Amino acid sequence: MPPMLQHFELHVLLAMLREGGETYSVPLVLALEKRMARPVSQAAVFIGLSRLEKKGLVASRLDEPDSGRTRRYFRLTREGLAAVKAHRSEHARLWRGLGRALRSDKV
Amino acid sequence: MRWLWRLLVTDADRRAIESDLAELYEYQRQRYGDRAARHWRRRQLALLPLHILIDRLRSAATHARNAMRHIWQDVTYSGRSLARTPALAATIVLTVGLGLGGTTAMLSVVRAVLMNPLPYAQADDLVWIYTDNPPHRFPLSVMDYRTLEADHPAFSEIAAWRNTSLTMTDGSQAERSAAKIVTASYFSLFAHRAALGRLIDAGDERRREAVVVLGYAFWQRRFGGDPSVLGRALTLDGTAHTVVGVLEERHGPFERTIALFVPARWPAPTRRGPFFLAVAGRLRPGVTPAAAVASLRATNARHFPPKRPQDERSSWGMVDLKERVVGDVGPRLLFVLGAVGCVLLIASANAVNLLIARALRRQRELAIRRALGASRRRVMQHVFVETSLLALTAGLAGLAIAAGAIGLVTVYAAEYIPRIDEVRLSAPVLAWFGALVCASAALMGLVPALYASAPRVNQALADGRSASEGPAARRVRRALVAAEFAVATPLLVAAALVLISLTRLSRVDVGIDPAHVLTAGLSLPGSRYPQPADRDAFWHRALDRLAILPGVEAAAFAESRPPQEAMELNDFELEGRPVPAGQSPPVSVWVGVSERFFKTLSYRLERGRLLAAADFEDDAPLVIVVDRAWATRFFPNQDVIGRRLHSGGCNTCAWTTVVGVVNTVKFEGLGASDNGVVYTPSTGSSRGFLMLRTVGDPASLSKVFQAAIQELDPGLALESLSTGNELMATAMEAPRYLTVVIGLFAITAVLLSLVGIYGVMAHFVQQHARDIGIRLALGGEPSAMRRLVVWHGLRLVAIGIAAGMAAAYLIARGMTTKLFGVALTDPSTLLAVPLLLALVAVLACLAPGRRAARLDPALLLRDS
Numbered sequence A: 001m002p003p004m005l006q007h008f009e010l011h012v013l014l015a016m017l018r019e020g021g022e023t024y025s026v027p028l029v030l031a032l033e034k035r036m037a038r039p040v041s042q043a044a045v046f047i048g049l050s051r052l053e054k055k056g057l058v059a060s061r062l063d064e065p066d067s068g069r070t071r072r073y074f075r076l077t078r079e080g081l082a083a084v085k086a087h088r089s090e091h092a093r094l095w096r097g098l099g100r101a102l103r104s105d106k107v
Numbered sequence B: 001m002r003w004l005w006r007l008l009v010t011d012a013d014r015r016a017i018e019s020d021l022a023e024l025y026e027y028q029r030q031r032y033g034d035r036a037a038r039h040w041r042r043r044q045l046a047l048l049p050l051h052i053l054i055d056r057l058r059s060a061a062t063h064a065r066n067a068m069r070h071i072w073q074d075v076t077y078s079g080r081s082l083a084r085t086p087a088l089a090a091t092i093v094l095t096v097g098l099g100l101g102g103t104t105a106m107l108s109v110v111r112a113v114l115m116n117p118l119p120y121a122q123a124d125d126l127v128w129i130y131t132d133n134p135p136h137r138f139p140l141s142v143m144d145y146r147t148l149e150a151d152h153p154a155f156s157e158i159a160a161w162r163n164t165s166l167t168m169t170d171g172s173q174a175e176r177s178a179a180k181i182v183t184a185s186y187f188s189l190f191a192h193r194a195a196l197g198r199l200i201d202a203g204d205e206r207r208r209e210a211v212v213v214l215g216y217a218f219w220q221r222r223f224g225g226d227p228s229v230l231g232r233a234l235t236l237d238g239t240a241h242t243v244v245g246v247l248e249e250r251h252g253p254f255e256r257t258i259a260l261f262v263p264a265r266w267p268a269p270t271r272r273g274p275f276f277l278a279v280a281g282r283l284r285p286g287v288t289p290a291a292a293v294a295s296l297r298a299t300n301a302r303h304f305p306p307k308r309p310q311d312e313r314s315s316w317g318m319v320d321l322k323e324r325v326v327g328d329v330g331p332r333l334l335f336v337l338g339a340v341g342c343v344l345l346i347a348s349a350n351a352v353n354l355l356i357a358r359a360l361r362r363q364r365e366l367a368i369r370r371a372l373g374a375s376r377r378r379v380m381q382h383v384f385v386e387t388s389l390l391a392l393t394a395g396l397a398g399l400a401i402a403a404g405a406i407g408l409v410t411v412y413a414a415e416y417i418p419r420i421d422e423v424r425l426s427a428p429v430l431a432w433f434g435a436l437v438c439a440s441a442a443l444m445g446l447v448p449a450l451y452a453s454a455p456r457v458n459q460a461l462a463d464g465r466s467a468s469e470g471p472a473a474r475r476v477r478r479a480l481v482a483a484e485f486a487v488a489t490p491l492l493v494a495a496a497l498v499l500i501s502l503t504r505l506s507r508v509d510v511g512i513d514p515a516h517v518l519t520a521g522l523s524l525p526g527s528r529y530p531q532p533a534d535r536d537a538f539w540h541r542a543l544d545r546l547a548i549l550p551g552v553e554a555a556a557f558a559e560s561r562p563p564q565e566a567m568e569l570n571d572f573e574l575e576g577r578p579v580p581a582g583q584s585p586p587v588s589v590w591v592g593v594s595e596r597f598f599k600t601l602s603y604r605l606e607r608g609r610l611l612a613a614a615d616f617e618d619d620a621p622l623v624i625v626v627d628r629a630w631a632t633r634f635f636p637n638q639d640v641i642g643r644r645l646h647s648g649g650c651n652t653c654a655w656t657t658v659v660g661v662v663n664t665v666k667f668e669g670l671g672a673s674d675n676g677v678v679y680t681p682s683t684g685s686s687r688g689f690l691m692l693r694t695v696g697d698p699a700s701l702s703k704v705f706q707a708a709i710q711e712l713d714p715g716l717a718l719e720s721l722s723t724g725n726e727l728m729a730t731a732m733e734a735p736r737y738l739t740v741v742i743g744l745f746a747i748t749a750v751l752l753s754l755v756g757i758y759g760v761m762a763h764f765v766q767q768h769a770r771d772i773g774i775r776l777a778l779g780g781e782p783s784a785m786r787r788l789v790v791w792h793g794l795r796l797v798a799i800g801i802a803a804g805m806a807a808a809y810l811i812a813r814g815m816t817t818k819l820f821g822v823a824l825t826d827p828s829t830l831l832a833v834p835l836l837l838a839l840v841a842v843l844a845c846l847a848p849g850r851r852a853a854r855l856d857p858a859l860l861l862r863d864s
Helices: A007-019 A025-036 A042-054 A078-095 A099-103 B002-008 B011-032 B034-083 B086-115 B142-150 B216-223 B289-303 B321-326 B330-361 B363-371 B376-412 B427-453 B457-463 B471-507 B532-547 B628-634 B698-712 B724-767 B769-777 B782-820 B827-853 B857-863
Strands: A058-063 A071-076 B126-133 B136-138 B155-170 B173-182 B194-197 B211-214 B233-236 B239-247 B260-263 B275-283 B315-320 B517-523 B552-558 B569-574 B587-593 B605-608 B623-627 B644-647 B656-662 B677-681 B687-694 B719-723
Touching: A007 A025, A007 A042, A007 A071, A007 A078, A025 A042, A025 B011, A042 A058, A042 B011, A042 B034, A058 B011, A071 A078, A071 B011, B002 B011, B002 B034, B011 B034, B034 B086, B034 B376, B086 B330, B086 B376, B086 B427, B086 B724, B126 B289, B126 B321, B142 B155, B142 B275, B142 B289, B155 B260, B155 B517, B194 B216, B211 B216, B216 B239, B289 B315, B315 B321, B330 B363, B330 B376, B330 B427, B330 B471, B330 B724, B363 B376, B376 B427, B471 B724, B471 B782, B471 B827, B517 B698, B517 B724, B532 B552, B532 B687, B532 B698, B623 B628, B628 B656, B628 B677, B687 B698, B698 B719, B719 B724, B724 B769, B724 B782, B724 B827, B769 B782, B769 B857, B782 B827
Parallel strands: B173 B260, B211 B239, B587 B677, B623 B656
Antiparallel strands: A058 A071, B126 B136, B126 B275, B126 B315, B155 B173, B155 B233, B155 B275, B194 B239, B211 B260, B233 B239, B517 B687, B517 B719, B552 B587, B552 B687, B569 B587, B569 B644, B605 B656, B623 B677, B644 B656
């Protein structure tokens, strides 16, 4: 059974998938702000990433060049990708057949 | 915020976060302008650590909740699982509980008696002052005290007292009560307050009116705590005393049993002796003990310059008051603590052993849990919770045992252990107890937990049969059994030593036949018997009256009572043997006796003659009778009759001549060596012992004895009325208690060790059933199988005993003389202990051995 994913954690995973390959927190913050159309704090992204790493869904490495910025780079793991897929198919199953109900305004 | 940052993330991560923030700040600045970007940055910097902190706390809480849920599951599961093996659970709970309880009780005793300060204000400054005449230490005289009272630069206060007993007459009833004659400074020295009225003050030593202060317990018992007792007149030893106050309830060891306190009214002394005053002082702030001793010696030298060369070493000395109160009981207490600590160790080792065996039996169950997804940690936690549950239950049992043991000790050991009334299950002792419970839980849980969770467990499933013991577990179990025997051996040796010492004590020749003897103490109050002649007249009247009682063969008086109530020691100088400078004169027990004393206690005359009526005349030449030990000590292989001495340091007095030698009789305790006793004609004694030789059972004459004394003087009451046999039993009591306590611990230790070796060997047979079956099938003799098992077990036991003998040897060598009063001269007793242990271990191994011999090979081979 894939590990439980919180809402925001899934958002971070999707943003990483969109970025592709290794990425760090800044592009993720900007991508999430753009997609969600609201400010996203760096703290939320940092916490989300560390939780995902603890669950084994992302892996990270620290890059400390002699000159320039220190960065922690993250990439999706195989388990991370599987979790996103599992989530997607679960949601697809849940949404299936609900189109008519959503189109009418009856409650 | 920096410290919070440091606490939450590593330095590298912090740098990465800061660099990401800087990048985002640049983006914000370009998009929204400087001001908005700065605001954004401030907000982010403040929020980031807080967010991380909240996240960490939340995840820790979730973890804890999950862990608690698991632990609770484990607790209920363990409870059910232990309930299915009640014998094992009960064995562990009771044995470990006994060890924990016993250790805690002894820790309470050691803390209260040896470690806690005396229950007086600033007790560390209190010291005991004595006359130091090496190797003897004895009390001060009135002249000493008055001198010191006037000149004590190192002390802020000093006080003196003397314990006595007073007869309180109330109508026709006379009651003897423990009393203390104290100086006015006594209560302020110990910072005592009055519960009612006032305490004794300086005026009471001079005032004409006699006053008394009551002890709190006595006031409660005798007067029901009635405050109107103030101002009442009590008749004490025939004199009216006005009650002026009641001492507060809080008290120390010096007031514990005291019912009455009366002010000291010692007449101004004309000479330095006799020495009978207990003196204590409080050091001035800033004065070191060494400085105080120097000051005491200087004061002594100033006021009492040595007249004879042998007096040069004599001075005043002091020790910490607590040291004086506690005396030499320390090593005994630590010894018992060590013994009960050994029991705890063995009980824990035994519990570990039993739990490993249990873990082995449950390998399949635990393997299934692992296979169903339980992590190694989870399984370890389960086993740990189970052992903790056991340790906790054992702890509860231990607490009950400790409370019970303390109750017993405070009642039964009150005579032998000072300050025993101060023993409590106090907070520090409870903290130690908690630590002991945790330590035993950790010890008990560690080995089985590691073993039960090892990956090897998966094989148990594959095997599908009962689990097998790995080499590591086997080694641990064997080592534990060997260790149990290693600890049990010195304990058993110690038990043997105390038992030997007790047997020796019980065989000690006291020198008299205690059967048909009845004795009691009696004091004559100075108010009604002021002159020696009055006192002599009373003793004569009493002896004449007692001698004609029906059933009484003879009656006598003596100032001391065998076997352990020597009331007076005296120094002397033998004719022709002056004491060399710097050495102390010899000292012997000095017993004033009546004429018929030797006959009443059935002494044997060995040489010369006994005391005769003429020796008691006022102008008779001074004569003494000595015992064989005295004669041998001072005149080995020589005739002692006619030898002369000067007693009590009086070189100008007339000579005292030895006229007879009697057999040696113990006066200083059964264990003490015989240093010789001198018997002198008693004249004018104010207190002593009346002794009767009876025809029949002496106890039956107790009432008649008391009535006869009351008839002579209704104001007198007998004290410590005892038959001869009772006196002997009392002298044996303390060593007997020690023997019983150590013996019980040793037996427990041996039983636990036997359970250990039995368990290991039974498991050995179970494990090797197939091999044994094959051997039997191939024609092996059943007796050989039995021997194999016993031999296997004995090897372990031998290793343990060999290790334990080293410790035992140290105990036997280092502690015997001090602790048991008897030196261990015969090493065969030391060898008997390991042999006995090995023998019982063989018996324990025989049952599994017999099972091995009776295995049915056909059945076993068919099964496999």
